[in-house]
Amino acid sequence: MLNFTHHIPTTIHFGEGQLSRLAELKESGKNVLLVYGGGSIKKTGLYDAVMNILAENGLCVTELSGVQPNPRIESVREGIRLCRENKIDMVLAVGGGSSIDCAKVIAAGVFYDGDAWDLVLDRSNITKALPIYSVLTIAATGSEMDTVAVISDMTKNEKWSTGSPLMAPKMSILDPSLTFTVSKKQTAAGTADIISHTLENYFTPVKGAFFQARMCEALLKTVIHYGPIAYAEPENYEARANLMWAGSFAINGVLSDGADVPWCVHPIEHELSAFYDVTHGEGLALITPYWMEYVLSEDTAWRFGEYGRNVFGLEGDDDMEVGKQAIACTREFFKKLGLPATLSELNIDATHFDIMAEKAARRCARTFVPLTKEDIRKILVSAL
Numbered sequence: 001m002l003n004f005t006h007h008i009p010t011t012i013h014f015g016e017g018q019l020s021r022l023a024e025l026k027e028s029g030k031n032v033l034l035v036y037g038g039g040s041i042k043k044t045g046l047y048d049a050v051m052n053i054l055a056e057n058g059l060c061v062t063e064l065s066g067v068q069p070n071p072r073i074e075s076v077r078e079g080i081r082l083c084r085e086n087k088i089d090m091v092l093a094v095g096g097g098s099s100i101d102c103a104k105v106i107a108a109g110v111f112y113d114g115d116a117w118d119l120v121l122d123r124s125n126i127t128k129a130l131p132i133y134s135v136l137t138i139a140a141t142g143s144e145m146d147t148v149a150v151i152s153d154m155t156k157n158e159k160w161s162t163g164s165p166l167m168a169p170k171m172s173i174l175d176p177s178l179t180f181t182v183s184k185k186q187t188a189a190g191t192a193d194i195i196s197h198t199l200e201n202y203f204t205p206v207k208g209a210f211f212q213a214r215m216c217e218a219l220l221k222t223v224i225h226y227g228p229i230a231y232a233e234p235e236n237y238e239a240r241a242n243l244m245w246a247g248s249f250a251i252n253g254v255l256s257d258g259a260d261v262p263w264c265v266h267p268i269e270h271e272l273s274a275f276y277d278v279t280h281g282e283g284l285a286l287i288t289p290y291w292m293e294y295v296l297s298e299d300t301a302w303r304f305g306e307y308g309r310n311v312f313g314l315e316g317d318d319d320m321e322v323g324k325q326a327i328a329c330t331r332e333f334f335k336k337l338g339l340p341a342t343l344s345e346l347n348i349d350a351t352h353f354d355i356m357a358e359k360a361a362r363r364c365a366r367t368f369v370p371l372t373k374e375d376i377r378k379i380l381v382s383a384l
């Protein structure tokens with residue numbers, strides 16, 4: 001196990017009725033930038049509820065709406081402008097990972113003199129940030145409890161993650177009932193995202209992190225059990241609650257501390273989103289089984305064997321054989337959630353594979369199995 005420092009500064013208020021905790025924003029000042037997406041919070045009534053609580057507590061609100069899935073750098077720039085113009089004290093995201101990620105880079109960008117894209121390309125430019133708060137409306141990215149933000153510049157076909165401890169939310173409200181209205185498509189994509197975060201941590205070459213691996217398996221079993229229930233019964237509180245809490249833990253450092261490894265499926269997905277604006281979780285579900293097939297070998301079979309036996313309850317001592325069956329189970333699970341299984345289903349052909357593979361390879365040199373540009377190109381071709 002590697003050395004690590006574990007520190008999660010985010011206060012979580014979990015459960016029904018926790019929205020009233022927004023009163024705590026008063027601790028950070030008076031002027032709030034409210035960041036949200038394309039309007040789902042208006043349809044569900046959450047917008048009115050949030051605005052009422054903020055008004056009751058004497059908070060002044062400036063709004064940045066229309067943050068898109070795969071949030072754009074243009075929204076970040078606009079948010080920074082609004083913060084400076086309105087002397088904003090704190091940023092509140094109400095929505096999913098896209099709104100929260102956008103809020104994080106806005107909060108840091110206010111203190112940076114150059115263009116906000118510099119913060120995305122080079123996290124050392126993040127030196128200070130406004131307090132960040134979130135009300136989570138979809139279980140998926142874990143942005144509500146982590147230090148990461150992912151921003152796209154579609155004019156350049158670029159999507160990169162950045163991060164800083166300064167960007168960890170100060171407080172996040174997780175009320176599972178706020179996710180009852182999430183569509184089947186987004187429920188499936190969110191489930192796939194949580195699974196992918198866990199698998200990225202699970203497939204580590206670091207030996208001796210037994211505890212972390214068992215926690216990964218518990219989380220995978222939870223999400224594999226409850227994802228389909230939430231998909232079939234959107235208002236099943238128990239399913240939504242388990243997905244929501246599992247989503248936060250998949251990426252808040254608990255699974256990775258001591259076993260840390262650069263992620264490899266995410267960089268490949270980020271290229272799909274950068275060129276084709278793919279829904280993040282759909283891209284991950286699609287690539288994961290092909291990546292698994294590519295990296296399964298005599299050297300890596302031990303972990304695939306554990307995955308098959310401990311997560312899917314497969315039997316047998318032959319790691320290679322159990323590993324192959326586990327990959328088939330993974331593929332089948334995603335298929336049952338209606339997630340795409342080939343790039344052709346998303347109308348993606350090989351046109352940009354060279355540049356996509358080249359860019360993804362920049363992040364894959366030290367992954368579970370290091371991947372070159374050619375390796376990634378082959379994985380993409382197999383996924384056609």
Ligand code: NZQ
Nearest residue numbers: 037038039040069070096097098137140141143148181182
């Ligand atoms: O925009 P609105 O109208 O709010 O609708 C959203 C959006 O269309 C909708 N939605 C969210 N909550 C809803 C709802 N619809 C009905 N009822 C609700 N309660 O769902 C759609 C997707 O929302 P989005 O915020 O984009 O989803 P998600 O949370 O999956 O975020 C995806 C983004 O996060 C990044 C992804 O790359 C992608 O850009 N990631 C962020 C990470 C992080 N910060 O740590 C890590 C992840 O690996 C990921 O890369």
Ligand code: ZN
Nearest residue numbers: 141193196197
């Ligand atoms: Zn993800």
